[in-house]
Amino acid sequence: MRPVNDPILSVRDLEIAYRTGRKESVTAVSGVDLDLYQGQSLALVGESGCGKTTLGLGLLRLLPKLGRITSGTLLYRLKDGSHADLLGMGKEELRRFRWNQAAMVFQGAMNAFNPVARIFDHFADTLRDHADRKRWTKRAVERKAGELLETVRLDPDRVLPSYPHELSGGMKQRALIALAIALDPQVLVLDEPTTALDLLTQRQIVQQLHELRGKFGFTMVFITHDLGLAAELADRVATMYAGRIIETGSARDIFYSPKHPYTAGLINAVMPVHGDRPALESVPGYPPSLKAMPPGCAFHPRCALATEECKLAPVALDVLAERPEGMTHAAACLHHDRVGLDGGTGARLPSSTEGEATNA
Amino acid sequence: MPDPILQLSGLEQVFDTKKGKVPAVGGIDLDVEPGKVLCLVGESGCGKTTTARAAAGLTRPTAGRVAFRGKTVAQMDAAERFTYRRAVQYIHQDPYAALNPTRTVYSTLTAGLRRHRLVKSKGEARERAADILRLVDLTPPASYLDSYPHQLSGGQRQRVNIARSLAMNPELLICDESTSMLDVSIRVSLLNTLGRLRDELNVGFLFITHDLAVAKYFAWDGEIAVMYLGKVVEHGPTPQVIGDPQHPYTKALIGAVCEPDPDLARSNRAVSTLRSAEIPSLTDLPSGCTFHPRCPAFEGGLCDADAPPLQPVGGRRLACHVVARDHGRTDRGHGRPARRDGGGQVTTWSA
Numbered sequence: 001m002r003p004v005n006d007p008i009l010s011v012r013d014l015e016i017a018y019r020t021g022r023k024e025s026v027t028a029v030s031g032v033d034l035d036l037y038q039g040q041s042l043a044l045v046g047e048s049g050c051g052k053t054t055l056g057l058g059l060l061r062l063l064p065k066l067g068r069i070t071s072g073t074l075l076y077r078l079k080d081g082s083h084a085d086l087l088g089m090g091k092e093e094l095r096r097f098r099w100n101q102a103a104m105v106f107q108g109a110m111n112a113f114n115p116v117a118r119i120f121d122h123f124a125d126t127l128r129d130h131a132d133r134k135r136w137t138k139r140a141v142e143r144k145a146g147e148l149l150e151t152v153r154l155d156p157d158r159v160l161p162s163y164p165h166e167l168s169g170g171m172k173q174r175a176l177i178a179l180a181i182a183l184d185p186q187v188l189v190l191d192e193p194t195t196a197l198d199l200l201t202q203r204q205i206v207q208q209l210h211e212l213r214g215k216f217g218f219t220m221v222f223i224t225h226d227l228g229l230a231a232e233l234a235d236r237v238a239t240m241y242a243g244r245i246i247e248t249g250s251a252r253d254i255f256y257s258p259k260h261p262y263t264a265g266l267i268n269a270v271m272p273v274h275g276d277r278p279a280l281e282s283v284p285g286y287p288p289s290l291k292a293m294p295p296g297c298a299f300h301p302r303c304a305l306a307t308e309e310c311k312l313a314p315v316a317l318d319v320l321a322e323r324p325e326g327m328t329h330a331a332a333c334l335h336h337d338r339v340g341l342d343g344g345t346g347a348r349l350p351s352s353t354e355g356e357a358t359n360a
Numbered sequence: 361m362p363d364p365i366l367q368l369s370g371l372e373q374v375f376d377t378k379k380g381k382v383p384a385v386g387g388i389d390l391d392v393e394p395g396k397v398l399c400l401v402g403e404s405g406c407g408k409t410t411t412a413r414a415a416a417g418l419t420r421p422t423a424g425r426v427a428f429r430g431k432t433v434a435q436m437d438a439a440e441r442f443t444y445r446r447a448v449q450y451i452h453q454d455p456y457a458a459l460n461p462t463r464t465v466y467s468t469l470t471a472g473l474r475r476h477r478l479v480k481s482k483g484e485a486r487e488r489a490a491d492i493l494r495l496v497d498l499t500p501p502a503s504y505l506d507s508y509p510h511q512l513s514g515g516q517r518q519r520v521n522i523a524r525s526l527a528m529n530p531e532l533l534i535c536d537e538s539t540s541m542l543d544v545s546i547r548v549s550l551l552n553t554l555g556r557l558r559d560e561l562n563v564g565f566l567f568i569t570h571d572l573a574v575a576k577y578f579a580w581d582g583e584i585a586v587m588y589l590g591k592v593v594e595h596g597p598t599p600q601v602i603g604d605p606q607h608p609y610t611k612a613l614i615g616a617v618c619e620p621d622p623d624l625a626r627s628n629r630a631v632s633t634l635r636s637a638e639i640p641s642l643t644d645l646p647s648g649c650t651f652h653p654r655c656p657a658f659e660g661g662l663c664d665a666d667a668p669p670l671q672p673v674g675g676r677r678l679a680c681h682v683v684a685r686d687h688g689r690t691d692r693g694h695g696r697p698a699r700r701d702g703g704g705q706v707t708t709w710s711a
Contacts, residue, residue, distance in 0.1 A: 047543040048514065168638065169404075198403040199570060203616035204637050225543055228618030232625040251622040269545040271573035273602065273617040277580045282549035286513055 006077060007035040007326065008186055008219050009059070009102075014072035016051075016058045025068075026290040028054045029243045032072070033317075035326040038186070041213065041220040043234035043251075045227060045266065049287050051243040052223045053107065056189050059221065060104050061086055061094060076101060079186060099130035102187035103180040107223075108196065112176055113164035119175055120145065120160040126182055148178040151215070152208050170201035174208065181216060190222040194229055206232050227270050231255055236327060239263045242288055242298035245317065249329030259320055259331035261303050264339050297332070305335040363430065364391035365532050365564045366415060366448075370424030373410050382642045384410040386590035387424065389670075392532060395562040397582030399575040399598070401613070403639060407590040408568045412534050415566055416450045417441075428532075446476050449525035453537040455517035459509040465520050466505040469493070472528050492523045497553055515546035519553070526557065532564045533557075539574060551578050572617055576602045586610045589642060589650045596676025606674060606683050608657045649681065657682045 011034040017025040029051040036042060044052045057063050059074065074086040078101055089097060106112045113122060123145035127136040136144075146156035152174040159167065159175055167175065173193065180188060193209070194202040206229065213220060224230055230237055230251070237254040239247040239262060247260040258264040265283035272278070285302040288294055297315045300306040317330040333339065373385040385407040392398045400408045414421045417433050426433045428444050436444060452458040459468055469489040470479065479485040490501035496519040498504045509517055518538065525533055535554070539547045555578065557563055565582075569575050575584055576598060585595040586607065594607040605611045612634055618625065633656040640646050646653050652663040662681050670679040673687045 047545065170637070199572070199613055199616045200403065200634065200637060202618075206618065226618065227544070227620040228625075231620045231622045232618040234622075255620055255622050266544060267620055269548045270620045271548070271577040272619060273573045273576055273614060274619060277576060277599075280548045280552075280577070282545040282547075282552070284549075286515065286546075 008038045008077050009034070009036040010073075010075040011035075011059070012073045012075075014055070014058060014074065015070045016054050016063065017068055017070045018054075019066045019068070020291075027070075027243060028067070028290060029058060031244055034238070034245070034248075036187070036219055036221065037325045038219055039213075039217050040236060040326070041222070041234050042236045042238060043230035044221065044223045044238050044240055045225065045230050046240035047225065047266075047287050049290075050240040052225075052240050053191055054243075055240070056104070056191055056221060056223045059187075059189055060098060060102055061089075062098075062104060076187075095130065099126065099180075099183045099185060101185055102189065103183070103185040105176055105180045105188065105190040105193060107191035113172065115164055117163075118160070119162055119164070119167075122175075122179055123148075123160075123182060126179060131183055144182065145178075148182055149175065151212065152178045154178070168201075169197050170204060173197060173201075173205055177205075177208070177212070181212065181218065184216065185218060187219045187221065190220065192224055193222055194226070195224075202229075209233060227255075227266060239266070242293060243290065244298070244332070246299070246333070247331040248317070249321075249331075250323065250327045253321065253327075253329040259329070259336040259339050260299075260333045261305050261335075261339050262299050263331075297334070305333075305338055307335070309334055362393055365394045365429060366392040366566065367427040367430075368411070368415060368424070369427070371411065371414060371421050371426065372423035373407070373414055373419065374422045377643075380643050383590055383645070384642065385414070385421075388585075388587075388590075388592050390585055390592065390595070392564045392566050394531065394564050395558060397558065397565040397567055397579040399565075399567045399569065399579035399582065399584045400587055401569060401572060401575050401584060402587035403570060405589075405639060405642065406587040408570075408587055409536055410590075411587075412450070412536050412566060412568050416448055416534050417444065418450070442476075446472075446528045447531040449528055449530040449533055451518075451521050451525055451533060451535045451538045454541060455514050455521055456509075456541075458521050459517055461509050464506050464508055465489075465493075465512075468509075468520065469524055469527050472524065476528065478528075488527065492527050495526060495557070496520075496523045497549070498523070515542050515550065518542060518550060522550075522554070526561075529561075530563060532566065534566045534568075536568045537570070538567075540569065540571060547574070548577075554578065572602065572613060586613070589640065589645060591650070591679065592670055592677070593651065593679045594676060595670070595678075600675050604674075606676065606678050606687075607680050608655045608683075609651050612654075612656075649679070 011032055014029060014032040015027060016029040017027045019025045032055060044055060046052050058069055069087060075083055076086060077083055124136065124141045127141055127144065145160060149156045149159055154171060154174055164172060194205050197205065222233060234251050237249065237251050238245045239260060241262050247263045254263060255267065258267055269280055269282050271280060283302055288298055294301050296311040296313055300310040315332045315334055317332045319328055319330045320336065321329040323329065368388060368390045371385055371388050375382040375384055388411065390398060400411060402408055413419045415426055420434065428448065431440060433444060466486065466489050469492060470485040473479045473485055473488060479488055489505060493501035493504055498516065498519050539550055542550060558565060567578055579598045582598055583596060584598045584601045585592045586609065588609050594601055594610045601610065605614050634654045635656060636654045640650065640653060648664040648666055649668050652658050655663065659682055668679040668681045670677045671684060673684050678684060
């Protein structure tokens with residue numbers, strides 16, 4: 001059994017900056033604290049440019065050249081039970097860490113593969129680079145890759161000798177997921193795993209991720225702007241805005257009683273397919289530029305609840321309901337008690353001109 | 361009933377490729393009325409965009425006709441074609457690729473106006489451009505007119521795209537996945553803007569999306585046509601098609617949508633009922649109903665024999681042997697046979 005209170009990943013006060021000039025940089029992620037427990041699935045949600053992908057890449061130290069983790073700790077519990085700070089690792093340690101302990105499924109299945117290498121070569125390169133080189137003979141790779149592809153219901157005889165362009169989008173995404181779990185990582189970070197796929201293919205990927213998680217028991221962090229997907233796959237949700245986590249909690253807390261006006265606004269903006277057609281309101285305005293962050297709560301210029309107080313100082317996450325294993329519901333809003341809801345999914349901002357939502 | 365602004369009748373588009381003939385659109389009949397929305401939904405490769413391109417006159421259909429205000433586009437003279445080009449505008453999917461990066465917003469917005477000689481002076485052009493920016497909620501216009509696309513966000517660029525189309529006083533807007541690359545909150549506000557334009561300016565829409573929620577939201581007072589492998593399989597008023605889907609394909613699409621409701625998602629985690637997840641190739645279409653290899657309602661000898669006609673069933677047009685037969689039975693049970701009309705008339709719904 002897993003030890004109580006021993007998260008698999010513990011992030012403290014993480015800050016990530018991108019260099020934008022010789023002596024200039026912008027902070028893309030700041031003040032992130034996160035405890036992830038084994039087998040959990042966490043969704044990072046928010047609009048484009050809120051820092052979701054940067055945080056996801058940061059968790060594996062896969063940031064592009066200009067990105068740098070400027071402070072914080074990233075403590076992982078490894079498979080052997082020891083703990084290691086990712087930020088203290090050298091190049092060789094990192095190489096062994098990645099894929100064995102934690103792996104990433106990059107955004108855009110369409111472009112994640114090398115177009116001039118067969119799927120087989122992707123498996124061979126990965127296994128040989130991140131594990132014991134001598135063990136992975138051609139036959140061993142074929143056997144392992146075949147097993148992995150079968151777990152995502154792909155036909156190895158068809159897929160392994162193919163080039164990426166010979167596969168459909170859904171097949172590529174499934175092959176990519178199979179590749180990511182090749183060395184049985186404990187943590188899997190998925191960046192927009194279903195974006196750009198067709199509806200029926202999306203549904204298939206969601207089902208397979210459920211199955212794989214049941215079978216392999218990995219911990220999942222996935223980045224999405226699709227709240228429907230978050231509701232489908234996540235036990236926990238963290239909303240990001242302007243580089244900070246502004247609300248975190250269990251999926252039920254977040255979807256049924258959001259306590260940050262931004263989270264409520266995002267949920268309000270989702271168009272339902274089932275039931276009535278409510279008139280929807282969007283969150284007005286655009287996210288702030290990282291170069292010109294508003295003072296105080298970064299959301300205040302778009303917020304219907306904002307008061308003078310919101311403009312004074314940044315607002316920290318305030319615990320609203322204690323729950324075990326990182327499920328604690330916390331929101332960074334001075335007016336969280338005024339964030340309206342009506343019980344169902346149709347949480348409404350108090351400013352909304354539409355009366356209370358009718359929830360079908 | 362007002363006269364349709366756009367009529368597609370028997371529209372076919374076959375592409376000649378090295379691998380043989382690809383029937384991207386295999387004969388569809390659809391109308392768009394002024395101020396109304398017709399939404400085409402379906403998966404990639406079902407012919408949505410090909411249909412839209414033919415409707416915009418960007419390709420010449422291999423069979424059938426596209427008519428604008430009753431005039432066949434292929435037979436228009438130069439003057440009629442000039443009007444058609446002005447009145448029908450196309451909004452592309454990718455707001456990053458659709459704008460010329462070396463042109464300011466002002467220059468992009470007024471290119472069409474100048475081409476169609478709708479403005480006389482530079483001052484007038486600037487005024488018109490400012491008015492249009494206000495129409496798409498880019499205010500104050502002065503702060504956008506001299507910007508380049510790279511200085512704008514995705515949502516702002518898509519608004520400029522729409523503004524460019526509106527500059528021509530269009531009667532029909534063809535939107536090809538125009539909101540699918542945008543964030544949820546921006547998508548809603550853009551759809552609200554488009555809805556206002558539809559109601560205030562009486563613009564008709566041929567709206568293409570793979571997102572059923574967007575289709576439902578935008579086309580609630582209009583119609584939805586579900587396409588599969590180049591054919592329309594279900595077509596009717598939006599509340600009927602989304603609220604009470606009849607075609608097994610429409611049902612599968614609606615069942616696959618993830619809603620932001622964790623409890624619903626958990627209770628709804630049924631395994632997909634489709635017999636196969638992969639779409640057949642257009643170069644090697646299945647016999648009979650092209651959906652039969654994937655269809656949960658498949659009946660051997662019926663579905664793989666003949667292609668089902670698109671016929672009125674239960675307040676919509678539907679192409680499914682099984683549902684049409686079962687519906688016919690219940691109809692007869694009420695002493696009311698299902699009415700057939702072979703003309704593919706969009707405006708007549710059977711009881």
